[in-house]
Structure formats: C-alpha cells, structure tokens
Amino acid sequence: MTVRSAILAILAQGPCYGYQLRLEYERRTGGSVNVGQVYTTLDRLERDGLASKGQADAAGHVYYSITAAGAAEAMGWIVAPVERAPRDELAVKLALALTLPGADAAGLIAAQRERTTAEVARLRAEQHDDVARALVADALVRSYEAELAWLEHCESVIATVEPYALAAETPKRGRPSRA
Amino acid sequence: MTVRSAILAILAQGPCYGYQLRLEYERRTGGSVNVGQVYTTLDRLERDGLASKGQADAAGHVYYSITAAGAAEAMGWIVAPVERAPRDELAVKLALALTLPGADAAGLIAAQRERTTAEVARLRAEQHDDVARALVADALVRSYEAELAWLEHCESVIATVEPYALAAETPKRGRPSRA
DNA sequence: CACCGCATGTAACGTGTTACATGATTCA
DNA sequence: TGAATCATGTAACACGTTACATGCGGTG
Numbered sequence: 001m002t003v004r005s006a007i008l009a010i011l012a013q014g015p016c017y018g019y020q021l022r023l024e025y026e027r028r029t030g031g032s033v034n035v036g037q038v039y040t041t042l043d044r045l046e047r048d049g050l051a052s053k054g055q056a057d058a059a060g061h062v063y064y065s066i067t068a069a070g071a072a073e074a075m076g077w078i079v080a081p082v083e084r085a086p087r088d089e090l091a092v093k094l095a096l097a098l099t100l101p102g103a104d105a106a107g108l109i110a111a112q113r114e115r116t117t118a119e120v121a122r123l124r125a126e127q128h129d130d131v132a133r134a135l136v137a138d139a140l141v142r143s144y145e146a147e148l149a150w151l152e153h154c155e156s157v158i159a160t161v162e163p164y165a166l167a168a169e170t171p172k173r174g175r176p177s178r179a
Numbered sequence: 180m181t182v183r184s185a186i187l188a189i190l191a192q193g194p195c196y197g198y199q200l201r202l203e204y205e206r207r208t209g210g211s212v213n214v215g216q217v218y219t220t221l222d223r224l225e226r227d228g229l230a231s232k233g234q235a236d237a238a239g240h241v242y243y244s245i246t247a248a249g250a251a252e253a254m255g256w257i258v259a260p261v262e263r264a265p266r267d268e269l270a271v272k273l274a275l276a277l278t279l280p281g282a283d284a285a286g287l288i289a290a291q292r293e294r295t296t297a298e299v300a301r302l303r304a305e306q307h308d309d310v311a312r313a314l315v316a317d318a319l320v321r322s323y324e325a326e327l328a329w330l331e332h333c334e335s336v337i338a339t340v341e342p343y344a345l346a347a348e349t350p351k352r353g354r355p356s357r358a
Numbered sequence: 359c360a361c362c363g364c365a366t367g368t369a370a371c372g373t374g375t376t377a378c379a380t381g382a383t384t385c386a
Numbered sequence: 387t388g389a390a391t392c393a394t395g396t397a398a399c400a401c402g403t404t405a406c407a408t409g410c411g412g413t414g
Contacts (some may be wrong), residue, residue: 001373002268009282019393029274031266037374039395044373060382062394078276079286081294082269087210089181089261091318095208095311096188097257103188107258114185116258131340132274138330139270140263146325150318161310180401198365216402218367223401239410241366 003033003076004041008066011051012074017061018042030133043068090147095155105158113151120144182212183220184256187245189255190230196240197221209312224249269326273333284337292330299323 003025010016010024017158018038026032042064045051050070054063066074090112097105128134182204189195189203198219204212221243224230229249233242245253269291276284302320307313 002266004373006271006275006288009279013279015392028278029271031271035393036374036378036395038374038392043395047306060393075282078272078279078282078284079288081291082272084298087181087208088315088322090319091315092181092185092208093208093257093261094318095315096185098190098314099207100188103254103257105257107368108260111258111296112260119263131336132277134269135277135329135333135336136274139267139273139326140331142325142329143267143322144320146321147318150314150321151272153315153317155390157310169195183401197367213403214365215406217405218365221402222367235366239365293375305381 004045005074008023008036008043008045008050008070009074009078011045011064011066012071015054015063015065017063020061021064028132030130030136098158106155109155110150113148116147116151118146120148182216182252183223186217186220187224187229187249188253188257190224190245191250194233194242194244196242199240200243202271206309207311209315259299277337285334286332288334295323295326295330299327311319 004016006025006029007021010021010028016024019035021042022033022035025031025038042051042053046053046064048068050073051064051066054065056062093108094105097103097108120141123137123144126137128137180203185204185208189200190331195203195232197208198214200221201214201217204210204217217303221230223233225243228246229252232242232246233244246272273284273287276282276287299320302316305316307316
C-alpha cells in the first residue's frame with residue numbers, strides 16, 4: 001500500500017491533481033510512480049471515502065481533496081511502523097539454492113554481489129541537495145551493504161558446511177513428515 | 180514472484196502435490212505460504228506451460244511435474260540476482276514525514292525502532308538446526324540492524340537540520356515546476 | 359464423539375504493472 | 387513542423403491475501 005498511502009499523505013498537505021501528485025511524490029522521495037497508477041489510485045481513494053474529486057478548474061486540472069477520514073488515515077499511516085515483508089526474495093532464493101541438488105548457489109551469490117556492488121557505487125555517486133532524498137538513498141546504501149556482508153557470511157558458511165549438512169531429501173511420495 | 184518461482188524450484192527436484200509443496204517451502208525457507216495460494220499458483224504454472232498436472236494417485240494426491248521449460252526457468256531464477264524493490268516503504272514514509280508539515284517523523288522513528296528491536300530479539304532467540312533456515316534468519320537480523328542504524332542516523336540528521344532545511348512548499352495551483 | 363491435521367480447491371478482492379488512447383501546450 | 391512534456395484516463399493482467407467449502411482419517 002505504499003503508493004496509495006503516500007499519495008494520500010501528500011494530499012493531506014493540500015488539494016492536488018493527478019499529474020502533480022506524481023511529481024510531488026518523485027520530488028519528495030526520489031522514487032518514481034507510473035502516472036496511470038496515480039489515477040486509478042485516486043479513484044480507489046475516492047471510492048473508499050478518503051479523498052474527493054473536484055470539478056476541473058479553468059486550466060482543466062482535476063483537483064482531489066482529502067476528507068477527514070483520509071487525513072486521519074494518512075497521519076496514522078505515517079506514525080505506524082511498517083509491516084515486515086513476509087518474504088525476503090534473496091534469502092528464499094538462497095535457501096532453495098542450498099537445498100536443491102544441482103542448484104548453483106555460488107553463482108547466485110556472485111551475481112547478486114556484482115549487482116549490489118554496482119548499485120551501491122551508483123548510489124554513492126549521487127548528489128543530494130535535499131535532506132529527505134539523501135536519507136532515502138542512505139537507507140538503500142545501508143541495506144545493500146548489509147546484504148553484501150550477509151553474502152560473504154553465506155559463502156563462508158557454505159564453504160565449511162556444504163558437503164554433508166545441506167542434503168535435502170527429495171520430497172517423498174506418500175505421507176510427508178512434518179519438519 | 181517469489182512464491183511462484185519458489186514453488187517451481189521445488190518442483191524441479193521432483194513431482195509434488197500441493198500440500199506437500201507448502202510443507203517443503205516452509206521446511207526449506209522457514210517462511211509460510213497460504214495453502215490456497217499454492218493451488219492457484221499451480222494452476223498458473225500449468226497455464227504457462229511450466230508444470231503439468233497429473234492424475235490423482237491411489238492416495239488421492241494430485242502430483243504436479245515440472246516441464247522442460249519450467250526447469251529452465253527455475254534454474255534461471257535461482258542464479259538471477261534479485262531485482263531491488265523499487266520502493267522501500269519505510270524510507271518513503273520517512274521522506275514524507277519530513278516533507279509534510281505537522282507529520283510526526285520522530286514518532287515514526289520511535290515506533291519503528293521499537294518494533295524492529297523486538298523483532299531482532301525474537302529472531303536471535305530462535306534455534307536453527309538447519310543451515311539454510313539459519314541463513315535466512317541471519318539475513319533478516321542483518322537487515323534489521325542496518326535499519327536500526329539508519330534510524331539513528333535519521334534522528335541525528337533531523338536534529339541538526341530540521342528547522343530550516345526541510346520546509347516543503349505546499350504543492351502550488353497552476354503549473355508545477357520540475358524538481 | 360469432537361477435534362485436529364491432511365488435502366484440494368474456489369471466490370472475491372487488493373495493490374500494482376504495463377501498455378494503450380487521446381488531446382493540449384510548449385519550444386527548438 | 388515535429389518532438390517533448392503536460393494531463394487524464396482505460397484495459398488487461400499479475401501476484402498475493404483472506405476467507406470459505408468440502409471431505410478424509412486418526413486420536414484423545
């Protein structure tokens with residue numbers, strides 16, 4: 001619900017039209033959103049009673065305003081801690097690579113390290129005049145660096161342990177046994 | 180596509196039925212999947228020519244087998260580095276909290292720290308006999324710790340900078356100006 | 359018997375993605 | 387004139403979530 005909530009939050013600062021919301025979102029977070037999604041999201045916000053659509057003004061801009069319910073939800077969203085993603089794709093992938101005979105875990109680690117290293121370099125090279133955007137970039141850099149450290153850890157664990165401890169039996173036919 | 184790809188990968192090791200795939204997924208990754216999703220995912224995999232549904236055996240189990248195309252895709256998935264999530268919800272949230280007048284950025288940081296700290300403690304307390312699952316848990320711990328460090332960093336930046344540098348003008352009516 | 363785990367599914371819905379259609383305005 | 391940007395939308399679809407329906411088999 002990130003896009004939806006973010007749009008609602010921006011709307012909490014004052015009425016905006018769709019295209020403008022997209023620009024504001026990108027200006028504030030440094031991210032990007034598909035324009036089409038902004039419009040469908042605005043429809044849904046209105047459907048849910050969190051925003052209301054105004055008449056087109058002289059310039060043809062269709063302004064949306066936040067409702068009382070919407071404002072409450074937006075402020076609630078801001079202070080609520082984020083739900084953890086139930087699945088970390090990289091971790092799941094590596095777990096499977098390790099328990100699947102013939103899967104190339106080392107190859108995954110190498111490829112992932114290459115990509116993440118490049119990404120860190122790219123982010124480090126960016127200039128940020130804006131504090132908020134600098135913090136967003138910093139969050140990414142830190143998480144990528146943690147990932148790189150984890151990848152190294154994985155390599156060393158695999159090196160010491162691989163031959164015997166990772167054998168995953170083929171799922172058996174018949175009754176499965178609980179872990 | 181994590182669940183879909185993971186199921187396909189497990190299928191690469193040998194035919195499985197739905198319920199069994201769920202158990203295997205949980206055994207190998209320590210995560211959980213809704214059973215219903217396994218069945219709908221199997222339908223989609225068959226629709227896409229990556230798996231094929233067999234007849235129910237004597238025990239009534241409906242086995243799915245991977246196809247050649249499916250095996251290729253599974254192995255490709257394993258070694259491909261993960262795409263980075265385009266939006267880090269916490270970072271987006273904080274960026275908005277900082278650029279939105281009246282939003283409680285400090286409250287967000289406090290709430291998030293509390294939750295993440297608790298989560299780290301919980302994960303540290305877990306016992307792992309299985310190497311792959313231990314690595315998955317370790318990935319989480321490391322990313323959470325990076326998050327906590329980032330939150331501290333945010334606090335210090337905000338403390339030194341807040342009064343003047345974060346002022347975000349209200350989106351203006353009329354032509355918006357590019358960032 | 360009642361409950362739980364096994365096992366297979368379906369229905370309804372949510373956010374988010376991509377691609378497309380359309381038109382006005384700006385500017386080289 | 388032609389391209390880019392501004393601006394609003396629609397259509398089709400993807401994965402994922404929750405909740406529900408149904409039935410079998412073992413066990414306290």
